[in-house]
Amino acid sequence: MSSIALASKEKRNERTDLPVRRRDARRIGQVENHDTLAAKLNNLKDGDTISVRVKRFDSSRDAEAHFESFAVPYSKWMRVLDVLIYISDELESDLSYRWYCGSKMCGTCAMRVNGREVLACWAAAEPEMTIEPLRNVPVVRDLTVDRQPYEQLVLSLTPWLERGSPYPGFPEPFTHKEMKLASKALDCISCLACYSACPVVGLGDVTNFAGPAPLVQVGQMALDRRDSMDRARDLIERAGIFSCVSCYRCEEVCPAEIPIVSGVIEPLKALAYKRLPEELPHQNAFLKIIRRRGRIDPSELVMRAQGLLLLRSLGRAIRLLLRGKIDPIRTLFGRPIQDMGHIRRMFHFFK
């Protein structure tokens, strides 16, 4: 019910703490590295030629994809989408690419430019561009992909609020602080840039990892204090959340600047662990080792987490041993790190 102007200094500090981009490491050096639209476009001036290679494929006709090249004259502040529109409108090509809003809202024009996932409507054109469709989703034609498998996956994770108690009426009492994590996840425009960039999703059936985008969709609900559904089992079994290796590739490409790993996946992991610790032997073993040694020991971790199952992959264990990746001697006789007091205090703190 307030319409507070940002008056006092104190309040302002509290508020400016909110936008993640203030602390966003990706923005450091952005201007110096010519990474904003305008900075990149300083490389180009009106009338310059942009060389574009586009990957083309028609699932109803072609056995294999091929590249086609186009030359596009640069015009002021051109983005990737403007280049594509030029190709279809002026060069009258039959290239297929998807876009609706053209202004970072609908999230349908994600694609890969020079190997990196971008929204075509938001990324600057570059003098030389290779444009390819997203990975990890079926390509239907040229840059247009089939979103259905992703939609089905999200649907299977019940991405809606389930209230445990009756709705108290508008406006219900809670603060922005309590919604901070969920509210970042709510910025998701499901463009699938992160889904394409994720190396674990890229492994295919090796893991059952649902991928960053579906987890952000779950996070919108699971991190909302009003949601009372028990999502832990789904997160572990259906979404394979612990297969995430926290490599931050998803965060790096997210056009909505959602802290996907630190602000969504890690809190969801914590939520799952808190609820079902007994089902997570790997995480338990990890904690145990750190508690005892102060640092991780790979062979002990594998032995504790897998137990007798390890016998099934004895061959691999031997290979690891021969390459010096595991060291049983250190596992048996290695000493803890020097200042274990810090570690103990950390455990105490997080308790």
Place this chain on the structure above:
Amino acid sequence: MKQLKAEVIVIGGGAAGTYAAICLSRLGVAPLLISKGFVGKSGASIFAGNLVLSGRIVGNTEENARDTAEFLIKYHNQFLIDQEYAKRCAQWIAEIYYPELEEAGLYFRRDNQGNVVTSPGRIRSVAANVQGNSGIPFMDLRRKQILKAGVPVMEEVAVTALLQDETGAVCGVVAFDLSSGEIFCVLAKAVVLATGYSDRLHSRSTGTREMSADGIAMAYRVGAELVNLEMQWWHTNDVRFPANWQRMQVYPNPMLGSWKSARMVNADGEVFFNQQEDDPMAYGPYTVQLKRLVKQVRAGKARYDGNYYAGFDHVDPAEVEAYTSYAKLFKQLGLDVGSQLVETAVSAHYRQGGVLVDPATMASTVAGLFVAGGIGGHSNGLIGLVTYDGKVAAESVARYVESKTYSSVSDESVPAERERLEALLQPLGAEGVPPIRIKKMIREVMWEDVGVEKNAAGMTRALEALDRIRAELIPKMGLRSLTRCFNHAWADAIDVLNMLDTCALTIHSALNRKESRGPFIRTDYPDMDNENWLAQNVLIPKPGGAFAFRTQPYDLPYLRPGFSRKDNLSVEW
């Protein structure tokens, strides 16, 4: 040819269509939702910046509630609205809409003390999380509600024609699947048209890629009466470059949590509009800004396609950042939101008019055809209003289908529509013209002669140009590829014919309204004429492609303009 059946077909996956489908399934009627794009991702609804409060919620006073009603009727509809409808709608928004959205999980931005953050003007609004982005989580929620309710959805499927039974009642559709090129027919007991109001008919427009006024054209072809098609609204400060950011707005109204707003500066660096000073009530949704711009253009200090600037250079950037998304475009362009301005231009925004409906039932003048949202000619489609329409349409459709059985369509109509569509899939000959080029030409004609300021001579010229396109270029239209898989050029060819019809009907309507009113500015009739034109400008289709006009004055039970005739540019709203 595939023939399906659905009790009710809802055409359009925006705020109105999704809510109509949700309400229909709550009422035990089985809807099929067909969307030309993606449900909740395409169209105008995701652009909703913030959500206007009505009634006495979130600290709204009696006075705030009255001001909101005035805002809606006077400023936002220039009195071309059924005031009783406005009243019902406002009550529903206060009592049902907000609680229902929040219960379903929509997050209205709070501060750290737990208060809902509002804009401070006399017309107060809230945001779903961030001002400027409210439509995104709003429509994402609707998408999930549709999926949760198990409503069958067809996406990237364009309805190309409405089908009629022997009595003339609408009883189904023919549709075109962009992903496969499949053409099929769906029979239904009733159809809800919810295709939106913001089409891409001008060179610069806020309408998105797929919006080609199909709804108006299809409704017209089955004989539905249309109203106030000429009432075109404009965004005054959309970014000029890059070319396809033309729907990226530097929002001129106060920012959430602050009285501050963007200001506009002409080519000589003179500020010519600042909401805080020039329209402190924050009443004028674009009209007041537009009128100021017209004066600048006439003085040679701005153009409708650029050479004037907007921004927040007088505001602390922390304020822009805290609750709005408006800083993002500055950042992306490498501009400093706290000290720099961005060049802006006008874009055609929404069409106030549309299909004539009875706002109590959302029924059109054709049996079996109901309307929800911006496509209706009853009001300007704020997202709350169009949602209300979805509910009203669903309720009257549920009553309508109760006693209704599926009717059969005539033997010829479906194959004829299919043949028409297949005939468009033809190779581009040596003299051929790709449909995208024709789309571009239509938009240029509209921008040139049916833009912000118009007159009879220019509009007549535009009609002649459209006739030439129809006669000379349409027969030569051809496609570079004949694939059936995502053949966008084929979809463009279908769009072109809808665009031509809607543009011509719009121009005829504009020629018929012999006055200026709000954003409808005629240089040959500069006065707002409440004596003769505080009225519906109804276009009545006649057999053989002809049409006639009828004017129908509005009742004014609550608010009146207070003068009978005045120079439109001197009217302060």
